[in-house]
Every structure is written in structure tokens, then in C-alpha cells.
Amino acid sequence: MEKTLKILKKEKGYTFDIEQNVAINYGLCVGADVLGTANPAYSGAQMSEIFRVQSEGLDDTLLRNPELGGARAKELRLGLEAGLDIKPLADVGVPLTNIQWLRRAMAKGIDIRLYPEFQGSITKIIKKYNELCGEEKPKGSKQCTLRVVRIKKEVNEMVVQYDDLEKLEAVIGKINDAHLGKVQRLKEKLYECDIHTLGKSILKPVEQQTYFEIVKE
Structure with missing residues (x-):
């Protein structure tokens, strides 16, 4: 070679x-x-x-x-x-x-x-x-409607005031571990830890998921 x-x-x-x-x-x-x-x-x-x-x-x-x-x-x-x-x-x-x-x-x-x-x-x-x-697949004897459902996932952004970055990160870690579902509860938790939010929260859709569900006739 x-x-x-x-x-x-x-x-x-x-x-x-x-x-x-x-x-x-x-x-x-x-x-x-x-x-x-x-x-x-x-x-x-x-x-x-x-x-x-x-x-x-x-x-x-x-x-x-x-x-x-x-x-x-x-x-x-x-x-x-x-x-x-x-x-x-x-x-x-x-x-x-x-x-x-x-x-x-x-x-x-x-x-x-x-x-x-x-x-x-x-x-x-x-x-x-x-x-x-002769290999065409059978089309089936029954039928139903498939509904396409779109779910928007939103990210909540807020501006906060803090003095100590490590303290802020620790607080955020605890809040994340608590899996709080509502934005207002998140703001309350921050306030309890002396971290204040500024202005109104802004919601942005960042991801859209699509899936099917069967509609029963």
C-alpha cells in the first residue's frame, strides 16, 4: 500500500x-x-x-x-x-x-x-x-378527531436590589427548592429575605410545546 x-x-x-x-x-x-x-x-x-x-x-x-x-x-x-x-x-x-x-x-x-x-x-x-x-397499510375501521394543543411556557423576569451576591444566590437556591408556583409568592419570599423587587414583573413566552389529544366522539 x-x-x-x-x-x-x-x-x-x-x-x-x-x-x-x-x-x-x-x-x-x-x-x-x-x-x-x-x-x-x-x-x-x-x-x-x-x-x-x-x-x-x-x-x-x-x-x-x-x-x-x-x-x-x-x-x-x-x-x-x-x-x-x-x-x-x-x-x-x-x-x-x-x-x-x-x-x-x-x-x-x-x-x-x-x-x-x-x-x-x-x-x-x-x-x-x-x-x-400490495403493501399498502389498512386505513382502519374507526375514526376520531385529534386535537392539537399548544402550551406556552413563560419566563418571569424581575429587577431586584441586593447588597451581597452570595446571599442573593443562597436565597434564590432556597426559593427554587421550594418550587413555588405563583409569581406573587416568589416576590413575597424575596421580601422576607430583604431582597426587594423593582417595578412590575414581565412575562415573556419563550417556548411553545405542541402535542395531540384524542377528542372522544
């Missing part, structure tokens, strides 16, 4: 990171065309996929786009191993998740060119895939 790296450095000026070196070592082990293929423009994962395709005697042309990355190159490799026409899977403008489902559809013998849904969103792709493969 050191010899190969030296040749690539001398003849092409290439240097590689650890992941790419691992891929090169793998390529040498499986008898791939490492000298003709290795390029720092490829991630280590993508190079490994290219080398694997070469070792299996398959056409690696569409895997050589550096923009693919390892995950997309893997999808193309799986497609080649399944005997698929991988051209529709080589578009880097299509989200990876879409590509994965398109490959699954093609592996099931579906001609994705016949259905416009396979050019749409991932939701449309999965729905059409399930429909054609």
Missing part, C-alpha cells in the same frame, strides 16, 4: 486522509484498479463502493461522480448488483431517501418511468410503491 500511495503522490500529487487510505487498502485487497481510480475528490466510502463494483466486474462509470458521496454510490452499487438500469438513480439532485425507494421499486420489477408519482415527493413514492407491491 505504501508503494501505491507513493506512486499516486509522485505521479498525480495526490494525498489522502485516513478514511481514503482504508479504502485504497481495500481496493488493493480485492484487485481493483486503484492507481487508475483513487482520487482525493472521492470520499473513502465512495472509493470503497467503486472498488467493490470493479472487483465484481461491473461498470463503475456512474459511480465516478465525486458529488455522489458514499451513500448514493452504495445505492448505485446495489442497483448494479441487482441488474438494474441505474441511470435514474444517479441524479444527485434527487434526495437520497427518494433514491433508496426508487431502487427498491425497480428491484421489484416496477418501471418507475410509467408512474409520475415516482418523480414526486417521498410520500408519493412510498404510497405508490406500497400500492403496486
Whole structure:
């Protein structure tokens, strides 16, 4: 491997990171065309996929786009191993998740060119895939309404006067431990400890939580 790296450095000026070196070592082990293929423009994962395709005697042309990355190159490799026409899977403008489902559809013998849904969103792709493969999930025999409930969490800010910071911190610690729920009780506790508030409290919504609840019909 050191010899190969030296040749690539001398003849092409290439240097590689650890992941790419691992891929090169793998390529040498499986008898791939490492000298003709290795390029720092490829991630280590993508190079490994290219080398694997070469070792299996398959056409690696569409895997050589550096923009693919390892995950997309893997999808193309799986497609080649399944005997698929991988051209529709080589578009880097299509989200990876879409590509994965398109490959699954093609592996099931579906001609994705016949259905416009396979050019749409991932939701449309999965729905059409399930429909054609008979895997569409039952919609259920009953129905109910889901109510979306939003809860606002508010932070109370107040300006206080104090003389001793350590004393203030100690008082705040005790109040926090008491888990007082009302703002007025907090102000009273501060007053009891000779810490006076100035002005009115200001409430600010800082977080909004959303959850569902079932509305019984």
C-alpha cells in the first residue's frame, strides 16, 4: 500500500486522509484498479463502493461522480448488483431517501418511468410503491378527531436590589427548592429575605410545546 500511495503522490500529487487510505487498502485487497481510480475528490466510502463494483466486474462509470458521496454510490452499487438500469438513480439532485425507494421499486420489477408519482415527493413514492407491491397499510375501521394543543411556557423576569451576591444566590437556591408556583409568592419570599423587587414583573413566552389529544366522539 505504501508503494501505491507513493506512486499516486509522485505521479498525480495526490494525498489522502485516513478514511481514503482504508479504502485504497481495500481496493488493493480485492484487485481493483486503484492507481487508475483513487482520487482525493472521492470520499473513502465512495472509493470503497467503486472498488467493490470493479472487483465484481461491473461498470463503475456512474459511480465516478465525486458529488455522489458514499451513500448514493452504495445505492448505485446495489442497483448494479441487482441488474438494474441505474441511470435514474444517479441524479444527485434527487434526495437520497427518494433514491433508496426508487431502487427498491425497480428491484421489484416496477418501471418507475410509467408512474409520475415516482418523480414526486417521498410520500408519493412510498404510497405508490406500497400500492403496486400490495403493501399498502389498512386505513382502519374507526375514526376520531385529534386535537392539537399548544402550551406556552413563560419566563418571569424581575429587577431586584441586593447588597451581597452570595446571599442573593443562597436565597434564590432556597426559593427554587421550594418550587413555588405563583409569581406573587416568589416576590413575597424575596421580601422576607430583604431582597426587594423593582417595578412590575414581565412575562415573556419563550417556548411553545405542541402535542395531540384524542377528542372522544
